[in-house]
Amino acid sequence: MIAAIGTTSYLLLAAALFAIGAFGLLVRRNPLIMFMCIELMLNAANLTFVALATQLGDINGQTAVFFVMVVAAAEVVVGLGILVSILRRRPGATADDLAELKG
Amino acid sequence: MLAAEAGVGSVAFPILTALILVPVIGALLVALVPKSRPEIPKVIALMSSVGTLALSLWLMASFETGDAGFQFVSKHTWIEPWGISWHLGVDGISLFLVVLTGVLFPLAIVGTDPHHDEKPFLAWLLMLQAGTIGSFLSLDLFVFFVFFEIVLVPMYFLIAGWGYENRVYAATKFFLFTMLGSGFMLVGLIATVAIASRDLGYTTFDLVEIAEGADFAASTGRWLFFAFAIAFAVKVPLVPVHTWLPDAHTQAPTAGSVVLAGVMLKLGTYGLLRFGLYLFPEASFWSRPLWLTLAVVGIVYGAIAATMQTDLKRLVAYSSVAHMGFIVLGTFAFTTQSLSGAVIQMINHGVSTGALFLLVGMIYERRHTRSIAELNGLQKVAPIFAAGFMVVMLSSIGVPGLNGFVGEFLILTGSFLTARWWTVVAAFGVILAALYLLWAYQRVFHGEPDEENQSFPELRVKEGLVLLPFLGLIVFMGVYPKPVLDRIEPSIDALISRVEDNTDFVEPEPTIRIGEHGGGEPADGDQPTDEEGDG
């Protein structure tokens, strides 16, 4: 049914999104935005899943996406919980500020 | 062919297992004694070690002379899925090493006292005894490795806990050095089993079964042999992997040094015999130029290094390097004389060097220094002590009539048949031995004592009693080694014929002429001077 646009295009788009997310996680210092970057990567995976599901005509791919969304939600909840518990004590702390443990 | 006799003379009472367990139990008991009873541990330790000694003597008494095979064999499945069995046995090669272990430990326990924490000290010592005896008795690769490895722990703690100024450095060096070596051995050992299992059709760690059942391709066998040999070379130790020894000896407490020199170094040479020649005859024969060279280098190198030492204990340690070199030389010369000499030299070195370390320890007790420069004129203030030292020293030099000579001479005589030029060089070690020991003796005992040494106490009765067995052994083994040699020889012959079966090596038999008295074997027509398989 995807007559004109091949799955490959979707996959490439997803790959790009994934790479951007990964890049962002490396360059951004604000933990919140790092979380967002993780979300971007997860979405890239989702996009890949759906595209491949359509390509393969297999519903399991879409089901997987559903689970990923749940995971993403839980992850964000936990992550933000941890983050809040830290930033309450140290407002405006960036990822680089949290580097007491090293070596 | 050794397996054939396996089980001969095995008795109902598992004496070999008992030999290992008695010290272990002793150690546990010692460890369990409450702190409030400080006098008990020594008693227990003494009892258990003397018990071990008694067992070992009984073993020697009931040992079948003239039987080449393993005796008192006891074999029980241990780790079934891996084909590992608790397989113990003793033959002429290991018998006297066990006895030596049995003799040395009580003396070490009586003759030395740790300055603190006697309880753990004794416990570790007994553990060490169990480990060494175990590795001498085990006929299963796994069991051997286990014991070979476990002895590191007590020794480590003995050195690190009761040693002298640099003890931690020395102990760590010793532990890591040996562990690195045995790492190779473990891999080689498992590989041996894996490859043997392809021949045997089943997996077993049993030394005898592997030795009899499996035939390794030449190249394979050589690799495996080297994996083993590295570990043993470190333990012996051969130059250039010897540098842990001087530190370990120098820093170890007296008992530690005695045991280390007395029995632990023998693990290496014993391993070379049992897991080199016996398990990989082809490989060990193929590689003998290397070993002979290393041995000779060790003899000369160790002697030279010993000459220039300023620390008395370090000097003795380096002399050990030289002496162990003789043993390796004899091992890889593949003649009845050299191998018997090697085995008996293990015993003699254990006795002489053990005694030397004991005496040096006594000196340290009295003067709190090991530096040769700070000692002088001791013979004037302590003649009896000096006399004892003199006898032990002469035996270490290898004066005929004392035990040191027997081993060295047999080794050299035998080696001369198959490794002529190596022997010629090795014989220089005899000269150097006299040089470094007499020089040291002169510096320490001769001359006028200065005021620090004026008050050097004479040999105490207890010390004398400890020293006496050593002296007795030194003289006895020097004058009448026959009983020992008779028990060693059959196993040695079996070993050599095994080498002959697996290689093109033929032991050169000197022509025996008519009119020769004494029971020499019938002569075969070998040209005496030719050197089979040499070069």
Added chain:
Amino acid sequence: MNDASFLEYVVFFSAAIMILGGAIGVITLKNPVHAALGLVLTLFGVAVQFVAMEAHFLAAVQVIVYAGAIVVLFLFVIMLLGVDESIDLSIEPIPIQRPLAGVMAVGLVGLLGAAIVRAQDALVINPGSGIDTATETGNNDANIEQLAANLYGDHVFAFQLTSVLLIVAVAGTVLLTRKWPRDTGSTDSASENRSSDA
């Protein structure tokens, strides 16, 4: 090319622009709020792509869960902690970090792209049972029903597992947000438990 395919092109590329643009926004915008909005843009773009691939249910969930719940959560936290724009993106304290990131991003795109491109002409078309879509079967709920059947059929275990996941989230947040020494914290945690178990 016919209109339908043209339309698809339009949809695809516009959505792709939304996605990438939003993503770029997320990683470039200094203000966290703006970044969050960039994220929303991306998520919508993805939703659009889902629709284009006739995964209507997922599209809906995408919008509701992601754009709705998650981003709101983000914004909430941002507000809670107060927006700070102190972080200056022009400077990078860790020297080799950006080159590193660049190498990684390029590498990812390049290698994944290579893999995808190599795979394209070999991708098997519809070996599976096929996906029921509203366009094929007249039934508008077809996708939902199929998804449901699959969810409660083959993937029922996974579905139940998600509840465990949520328990973790709940327990975790309770643990993290509780005040020490213990006081009122217990009651609300209990209520959350009940709700999650339902």
Added chain:
Amino acid sequence: MADLVWLIPAFPLAGVLLILLFGRRLGDPKAGYLATAMVFASFASAVLVFFDLLSRPTEERATVVTLFSWLPVGTFQVDMAFLADPLSIAMCLFVTGIGGLIHLFAVGYMHGDPKFSKFFLYLNLFVFSMTLLVLGENLLVTFLGWEGVGTCSYLLIAFWHTRESAATAGKKAFVTNRVGDWGVMLAMFLAFSAVGSLSYSVLNESAETGELAASTASAIALLLLLGATGKSAQLPLYLWLPDAMEGPTPVSALIHAATMVTGGVFLLTRINPVIAASYDWVPTTIAWIGVITALFAATIALAQNDIKKVLAYSTVSQIGYMMLAVGTGGYVAAIFHMITHAAFKALMFLGAGSVIHGMHDEQDMRKMGALRTVMPITAGTFIVGWLAIAGVPPFSGFWSKDEILLFALAESPALYIVGIVTAILTAFYMTRQVIMVFFGEAKWTSHANEAEAPEVAEGEEPAETHHAHGEFKPHESPPVMWIPLAVLAVLAAIGGVLNLPKLFGIPGGISYELEHWLEPVIEFGEADITGTWAYDNKYILVAIAVAAALAGIALAWLVYLKKRVKPWEPTLFANGWYYDAAVSWFMGKPGRDGFQAMTDFDAKIVDGAVNGAGVAVRESATQVRRGQTGYVRQYAGIIGIGVVLLLGWFVVIRGIL
């Protein structure tokens, strides 16, 4: 009867054990008498064995007594066995006999020494080892004795161990001997690999039957020669003997003159068939080593002032003669000279000891003179010894030396000439000594303090040794000391009867006794050189020899007594051709540095490599550790790079390529 040969070593051994146990209780002088008794008992048993052998037909004069099997390993069977045959018994007789006398002397000499009993312990141990050496049935038992006497000499030289020089001398003696022992050991290995046994019977037999390849025989002979040069103080290993004079004088007499030092000659005689079986140049080598040593030592003796040093060098020189004899095939002559030399040299050493004793530990001859007046017995006996060594007929030395020179000439004129020159020198320096000590004017009346003569201070013995004596006045020694002197003097005088040649007047019946006695052991005798010019013109040789002796004496007379000629004592001689100095320098400087270098190599390079490995681990770890910065983003970066690498491997290398 001959089976009781084991008694010969047994008695001294018993003495050793007894003194070891009760020595301190017996104390001075009982311990000494016990030891002496033991040695004489051993001598008695030797005599018994001797007569037993004598009672047998010549070819049966060899008995092997096996005590037990010592080192039985496979084909290598060595027994603790004794061989009682003419040679060994002859040796035993003079070893135990003279040894006993010296023991007796020592009782007096060592009187008052705090370690009196220990001294006799060592002395008995020595006699025990020496008897083992000579009685050994195989090379190994001999070697046992060989090393034993070496050890005893070490112990006895360093007897006054608080004296640095004594300790050093002892060590030097032992180590130098070890060099020789190296040769002996190799000889034994070679013998075993060649004939499969170390027993003399087998070895000699195979040599006679020619089974022993000439090459092997030569190798064995030369290696044993090396051993002999060590034990018998020949070039190049002689240098321990002069220093050995640090020991008490009886020791010098017993070990370093009469018995031990002849061990090498004995060994070579023992294996004479092997020497015979080896290449011709081997005996020649032995001969030249002997004769050169003889000359060399004689020259040094010319310029010595220490009464014992002179005797020491003369000993070296005389043993040189014996080696010459061995090299030229005159084994009988060698043994003959060995015995006579044992007698007169022991005599002279004891005399010297008596002098030193009387002079209160003065050893410098320049401080003596005219002592005949105060110690007549010593002087008399010493003079007998002097005449003997100088080779004045009919004293014993003359006969033996003459025999040796005969063989030398038979071998080659060159050897003979050197030998004669040495004879002249011998007569010269011995005369010099006698004059300096017993004649001329007494220099001891104005006894200078020791400080003047350094080597005297060195020769100083612990003061407590002679507390017994009062203020200074040379005096005759007690009977216990001069009786042995007297006995030895007799022996030295008449010792020649052992082996009189067939010369004018001498009835054939009593000639060549020793040679006949040694017949079974030594085939090669004077009979083999008949027909040589030398043999046919014995008389001329005798004449030359006598002339040489008298010439030497006369010359010394002129120089030292009549002072007609200025003494010629070059420092080169006084310092022993600087040979000792050179060797000591080598050992001390380059040798020691080499050892030190090797030791440093061990510490720095070998051990350094080990520690270096440890440092390397630590360093590299410290470097890598820097990567663990604690920045979570950098961690992510590391992970990301890892991802890229993995993808690279899978996609590119495995997938595309």
Added chain:
Amino acid sequence: MLQQLDTFVGPEINWFALSPMLTLLGGTLVLMLAGALTPLWPKGLYAFATATIAGAAGVLAMVQWDDITDNGTRTLVAGVIAYDTLSMFTTITICIGVILVAMSSDQYLRDTPNDGPEIYALYLVAAIGGVVMASANDLIVLFLGLETLSLALYVLASSNRRSSESAESGIKYFVLGGFASAFFLYGIALVYGATGTTNISEMVAALQNGVDPFGNESLALAGTALLIVGLGFKVAAVPFHVWVPDVYQGAPTPVTAFMASVGKVAAFVAMLRVLVIALPFYRDDWRPIIWVLALLTLVVGSFLAVVQTNVKRMLAYSSISHAGFILVGVEAAAHGAGEADPGPGMPSVVLYLILYSVLVIGSLAVVAVVSRNSGGDTNLDSFTGLARRRPMLALAFTVFLLAQAGVPFTSGFIAKFGVIQAAVEVDSYAIAVIAMAAAAVAAFIYLRIMVTMWTSDPAVGADRVAIPFSTGAAIVAAVAFTLVVGIVPGWLIDAADTVTAYAR
């Protein structure tokens, strides 16, 4: 519509087979509910309850083991869960881990103070996640299990809110973990694209009846790479180990123990599932990678451990080098992957896992006790002269350290021996030798700790440590296990050997 619902039949669910997980889940709920409703439980009851629940789960797993030996392996719930001894072995291991950790947590949490049902509940939930990972027969399920475990660990890591280190470790772990699991998920997607399924059984089938080996391979390979990244992160394989030192050091000590035991176990078994069981088709592609990872992990772990001064950090690095050892086992398993007899690789891995888990929990329990009176300080100095203050404690720690060093008559030796044996039997000698060398290097730190404990006198004022009962019990149990297995390991080896008959 209605009749559609009628036609729908869900998969039959073998509740008994799922009972271990259900037990753990039920336990979680009970803990949280009861803990919430009755705020003040008697001290230590949480720990006790947790241990009991875990124990019950473990017992059930053993019961099922018998069932499997009798009736053979199968897959459950529409084939997403593998019902075989591999999962049971792991389940038991994890349960043991939970029991020991719970026991050693009790006093620690009360000191923090951080006592309460949640942490224990999280232990149990995480255990569920681990069990699911280990027994998943479907990549999606595996991913969900992974996330369950990870999320629980993130929270646990940062659970000590008094300590900033704990928080830092939590956030670090979370960010990196999310990062890694994103890769993992993307890898699943790609593999899904290549094989058309996420179910391992179908995946193997699809790959074996060879979907076009040229095109899809690239997708599958890329997917494999990303899967390895995700799993490598969890098992702390260099270079994906970066989080380990910081997180292990920062997290509360019992939690560290939990990560090092349960986390590692689950991750490694999941790795076996994904690589050895699911992707034997590509084993020649990923085996070299495992080889390299093993090498790097061994070297980096051992070397960096040498220069540490903090005991927890030392143990973190040593756990990395242990992971290297286990990777050697995985590499060995790779040789026989997919064949009828996969060889000794997998058994050696699971054997190592169970033995190491007990060791590391025991070691960290000791650390926890010691750090109690040194104010949570885990520097090497706080162990000075421990033998004088607490000989028994020092002895126990010595046993653990020796075992980690691989000294005979301890479980550690058996573990190493098994791995090396596995490697050697498939002729990968090089890595075996490297592993032994690395072990020798790593032994240095164990010696260092021992020396500090034994040969130096305690600092002035260093009082005797009070050993809480539960922790003491845990330590004793661990020591006993270590020594018993060290001396009579046969039964355990037999058990481990059965895991090669896995369901798929």
